[in-house]
Structures are given as C-alpha cells and as structure tokens.
Amino acid sequence: MxxxxxxxxxxxxxxxxxxxxxxxxxxxxxxxxxxxxxxxxxxxxxxxxxxxxxxxxxxxxxxxxxxxxxxxxxxxxxxxxxxxxxxxxxxxxxxxTAYDILRHVLADIRSHEEMRIIGFGDMDARRVSKDTGLDIESATLAKMREYDEAFKLEGDEKEAEKLAESINSRGLNFTRGGRYWHILGDNxxxxxxxxxxxxxxxxxxxxxxxxxxxxxxxxxxxxxxxxxxxxxxxxxxxxxxxxxxxxxxxxxxxxxxxxxxxxxxxxxxx
CATH class of the missing domain: 3.40.50.1000 (HAD superfamily/HAD-like)
Structure with missing residues (x-):
C-alpha cells in the first residue's frame, strides 16, 4: 500500500x-x-x-x-x-481568485461596513514581521500573495458574523485560521x-x-x-x-x- x-x-x-x-x-x-x-x-x-x-x-x-x-x-x-x-x-x-480582486472586495467591505480590517497588503514587511513573529525575509515572502489575502478584524463575534455575511454576499469565501482570517474564491x-x-x-x-x-x-x-x-x-x-x-x-x-x-x-x- x-x-x-x-x-x-x-x-x-x-x-x-x-x-x-x-x-x-x-x-x-x-x-x-x-x-x-x-x-x-x-x-x-x-x-x-x-x-x-x-x-x-x-x-x-x-x-x-x-x-x-x-x-x-x-x-x-x-x-x-x-x-x-x-x-x-x-x-x-x-x-x-486573483489576489487583486480579493483586495478590492476587502477594501469595499471595510469602506461600506466601516469595519476595522487590516490585511497583509496594507502592511509593509516590517509590520508583518512584528505582527507574526516572522523575520523580515520571511515576512517579505508572506506578502507575495496570489490567491488569498490574510487579514485581521478588530471586533467581537457579532462583527465577525457581519463580516462573514459581507464576504459571502459578494460571491467569495473565507476561512479563519490560527492567526488570521483569509478571504478567497471558490477554492x-x-x-x-x-x-x-x-x-x-x-x-x-x-x-x-x-x-x-x-x-x-x-x-x-x-x-x-x-x-x-x-x-x-x-x-x-x-x-x-x-x-x-x-x-x-x-x-x-x-x-x-x-x-x-x-x-x-x-x-x-x-
């Protein structure tokens, strides 16, 4: 076997x-x-x-x-x-789904829903390093995204439910990992x-x-x-x-x- x-x-x-x-x-x-x-x-x-x-x-x-x-x-x-x-x-x-599309949708949700969302694309490598504990070189590699935006939401579970609905209503999906949320397509x-x-x-x-x-x-x-x-x-x-x-x-x-x-x-x- x-x-x-x-x-x-x-x-x-x-x-x-x-x-x-x-x-x-x-x-x-x-x-x-x-x-x-x-x-x-x-x-x-x-x-x-x-x-x-x-x-x-x-x-x-x-x-x-x-x-x-x-x-x-x-x-x-x-x-x-x-x-x-x-x-x-x-x-x-x-x-x-292409990263640029995911970033655009996340920005739209942040603007219209007035949510405190910060993604890897909003941070430079130094800030990603500080947030994740990765060294600068690894943080730089983590920002080289193609199909998935990692982000944090500052808010309670009620805010989280609202965010989940907002993502799904725009035809996209999400996951919640050990450190971050991820917005992604049909994958x-x-x-x-x-x-x-x-x-x-x-x-x-x-x-x-x-x-x-x-x-x-x-x-x-x-x-x-x-x-x-x-x-x-x-x-x-x-x-x-x-x-x-x-x-x-x-x-x-x-x-x-x-x-x-x-x-x-x-x-x-x-």
Missing part, C-alpha cells in the same frame, strides 16, 4: 510560536527514507513554501494559499492534467487535495491518503483524505470547532503530535 501525506504547516508541522519543525524531524526523515510523498497544503504563499521545500530537500507537489494553487514539478506525473500556467519549474493548476484545501490524490491514483494505483491539520481551515482537507489527524493547538487543546467523529485527535502540540501520528502509522505499515 502506498501512502501520500498532506499536511498543514503553521501550528501543525511547524510550531505556532517558534516556526520550527524539529520535533517532527524523525517522522519527516522516515517518510523520505520510504519515498512517501510529503505534500504541503497550507495558507502560506508559494514563495514561503519553497523555503521549506528547499530546506527539507523535497521534490513533490505542494498546495498554496488554502487551495488557491497546486504546484507540480514539471514531469512529475506521466498522467495528463490541465495546466493553468507555468511558474519556474512548476506546472500550476489554479483554483483560486479550499479539500478541493486541491482531491485533485492531487486522483492524479496519484491514476499514476500509482491504490493509495491511502493521510491528512494532518490543527485548525478549522484544515477541515476540508481532513474530510478529503482517508486518514485525517488533528494535532493540538498551541494552547494544548484540539480545535473545538472541529467536531467530526471521523477525525483522529492526536495528543501533542503541533509538530509533536504530527510526529506521533506519522510514526504510529509507519510502525504498523509493512
């Missing part, structure tokens, strides 16, 4: 506070040893993801900005698939994971898909895989908004839980 691993990054494979994946390194190394594809499926940008791809010496596809874009190394699959555009060494399947992690999983099945035959996340915006991905795992958030608790009984809740915050889940599966694998 072949396994394919899809994983969120922030708060899952990498620590919420330190941005380190060191606690997950034993499982990462074991996946590489067994030639099991490790596919990032995250709200991060292509530019941010490529840093981790290079550090971990990976050569697999990845999914950026909450399913906005699927980046496949050219020649990776023999199976044909629709290509929206090319980007460097990648064929790109675009599912998301989510689950749709992108399903497309990639089907490509693997055409190429390899029967595969078992594994998914790991920590927040509500990971739920579409978790519902799209055969073996879904939810790790504990930085407060030591599982996201209470995810109540699906089919999702396996793993003890361990972020990469600690991630390592435990993957090593548990591989221990039982032939």
């Amino acid at each position: 072949r396994y394919i691993v899809f994983t969120d990054l922030d708060g899952t494979l990498i620590d919420h506070d330190t941005y380190s994946y060191e606690a997950a390194k034993p499982a990462i190394d074991e996946l590489k040893k067994r030639d099991i594809p490790l596919i990032f499926c995250t709200s991060k940008t292509r530019a941010e993801i490529e840093v981790y791809v290079k550090e971990l010496d990976l050569s697999h596809p990845f999914i950026s900005e909450n399913g906005g874009g699927i980046f496949i190394p050219r020649g990776y699959f023999e199976t044909d698939y629709p290509v929206s555009r090319t980007q460097g060494i990648y064929d790109v399947i675009e599912l998301g 989510d992690k689950g749709k992108a994971v399903t497309i990639l999983a089907n490509l693997y099945r055409k190429e390899l035959g029967e595969v078992r898909t594994i998914g790991l996340g920590d927040s509500l915006n990971d739920l579409p991905m978790l519902r799209a895989v055969d073996m879904p795992f939810l790790v504990q958030k930085h407060n030591g608790k599982h996201d209470p908004k995810i109540g699906d009984p089919g999702v396996d809740r793993v003890d361990g915050i972020g990469p600690v839980g991630w390592n435990r889940a993957i090593m548990g599966i591989l221990k039982e694998a032939p």
Whole structure:
C-alpha cells in the first residue's frame, strides 16, 4: 500500500510560536527514507513554501494559499492534467481568485461596513514581521500573495458574523485560521487535495491518503483524505470547532503530535 501525506504547516508541522519543525524531524526523515510523498497544503504563499521545500530537500507537489494553487514539478506525473500556467519549474493548476480582486472586495467591505480590517497588503514587511513573529525575509515572502489575502478584524463575534455575511454576499469565501482570517474564491484545501490524490491514483494505483491539520481551515482537507489527524493547538487543546467523529485527535502540540501520528502509522505499515 502506498501512502501520500498532506499536511498543514503553521501550528501543525511547524510550531505556532517558534516556526520550527524539529520535533517532527524523525517522522519527516522516515517518510523520505520510504519515498512517501510529503505534500504541503497550507495558507502560506508559494514563495514561503519553497523555503521549506528547499530546506527539507523535497521534490513533490505542494498546495498554496488554502487551495488557491497546486504546484507540480514539471514531469512529475506521466498522467495528463490541465495546466493553468507555468511558474519556474512548476506546472500550476489554479483554483483560486486573483489576489487583486480579493483586495478590492476587502477594501469595499471595510469602506461600506466601516469595519476595522487590516490585511497583509496594507502592511509593509516590517509590520508583518512584528505582527507574526516572522523575520523580515520571511515576512517579505508572506506578502507575495496570489490567491488569498490574510487579514485581521478588530471586533467581537457579532462583527465577525457581519463580516462573514459581507464576504459571502459578494460571491467569495473565507476561512479563519490560527492567526488570521483569509478571504478567497471558490477554492479550499479539500478541493486541491482531491485533485492531487486522483492524479496519484491514476499514476500509482491504490493509495491511502493521510491528512494532518490543527485548525478549522484544515477541515476540508481532513474530510478529503482517508486518514485525517488533528494535532493540538498551541494552547494544548484540539480545535473545538472541529467536531467530526471521523477525525483522529492526536495528543501533542503541533509538530509533536504530527510526529506521533506519522510514526504510529509507519510502525504498523509493512
């Protein structure tokens, strides 16, 4: 049986506070040893993801900005698939809405609803760095958005409900991650994971898909895989908004839980 691993990054494979994946390194190394594809499926940008791809010496596809874009190394699959555009060494399947459109809609909501909204596009790299804890270089990469605007809303839950209605009424969608809201088009992690999983099945035959996340915006991905795992958030608790009984809740915050889940599966694998 072949396994394919899809994983969120922030708060899952990498620590919420330190941005380190060191606690997950034993499982990462074991996946590489067994030639099991490790596919990032995250709200991060292509530019941010490529840093981790290079550090971990990976050569697999990845999914950026909450399913906005699927980046496949050219020649990776023999199976044909629709290509929206090319980007460097990648064929790109675009599912998301263009960033400029998302920014325009968010500005319209902020103006008409008089909401206190601030997005990455409103901040320079230094301010993004201060807000996120990222270094300046990483903050610069986080601003290189293509299909998803990350933003904060200053307000209570009543204001949040109003914002959600405003976004949906304009034909767009949103997610709420560990740190930020995200406004996006008709895409989510689950749709992108399903497309990639089907490509693997055409190429390899029967595969078992594994998914790991920590927040509500990971739920579409978790519902799209055969073996879904939810790790504990930085407060030591599982996201209470995810109540699906089919999702396996793993003890361990972020990469600690991630390592435990993957090593548990591989221990039982032939």
